[in-house]
């Protein structure tokens with residue numbers, strides 16, 4: 315008896331892995347024939363046919379006829395491909411920062427249906443304010459996409475800080491007055507759809523996996539270099555979050571013993587050299603700012619001064635890029651990734667991703683003579699973080715849909 319239960323659960327697990335594999339293969343390849351899925355995954359054509367039938371019935375994928383290429387014979391049966399069914403799930407994603415909240419609505423294929431940017435009250439904000447603010451953003455961004463909040467399959471929220479994504483639990487977020495609370499639960503009590511909460515850099519890594527450079531790359535790292543330094547680790551097609559969900563605090567890895575003081579209270583963290591606040595802290599020592607100059611404008615001015623050859627300004631950026639390349643080299647040495655993606659919205663401060671940085675990374679890794687990881691720069695535009703949060707919501711919605719297929723089969 316026990317054996318047969320074990321066997322059943324093994325089969326169910328195999329089936330569930332098979333569904334995941336088929337779904338991600340279709341997602342990564344945009345449009346693909348069943349036989350090519352079988353060839354690429356090593357599954358039998360019969361298994362692929364039966365799994366794709368389940369995915370079609372669940373509304374996640376659909377059949378499309380492949381267009382005949384010029385010069386090809388039009389005779390014979392037209393080839394049928396499979397692709398994701400965009401309209402099957404529509405989600406909203408939003409990213410909270412100290413200045414604003416950006417939000418998007420995406421469909422399952424990653425098509426952007428709407429976007430919004432609303433001002434954020436000055437942090438730290440309390441739970442009452444959050445309970446007003448987030449549903450308002452959902453309303454606004456839904457309206458921009460011509461849908462109602464009830465039409466959304468889920469909402470994803472991306473936050474800086476330490477988040478236990480599986481629970482939706484905020485352990486620490488610099489934007490909030492109260493810490494250690496379950497944001498997912500709080501939001502699901504007041505909104506009609508499931509809510510998923512993730513660290514902002516992890517969310518961007520999921521967006522790279524779904525719609526970006528990480529498609530079909532099993533192991534890659536995403537380094538986000540705006541508003542601090544973030545890292546998302548993708549291993550075997552899945553986000554690696556560490557045992558408790560706190561993993562990948564790249565900004566707080568140490569690059570200097572007894573070095574500069576970091577916001578986290580420790581010394582010598584990478585962020586304490588590379589983050590906006592760290593650059594300005596140095597600049598404030600010698601530069602005089604006109605009254606009322608915003609931090610963003612100060613950075614732009616500082617960068618312009620460095621480009622014009624200002625020795626002090628240049629030394630700040632030089633040191634930041636040396637520290638950054640040391641941090642990147644450490645990552646490459648730790649993970650031996652196939653690809654490192656440097657992701658940002660604007661990335662106007664090119665000192666962090668100049669050839670000089672990549673050369674320094676290469677000279678500090680142990681991979682010389684072997685395959686070195688490709689370092690790619692991905693300039694996303696202004697909705698990167700929100701798209702990341704939406705990608706996380708899509709991933710969770712699909713995971714739940716696929717799990718439900720599993721339980722339907724078991725109970726049958």
Ligand SMILES: [Zn+2]
Nearest residue numbers: 566576578583
């Ligand atoms: Zn730190």
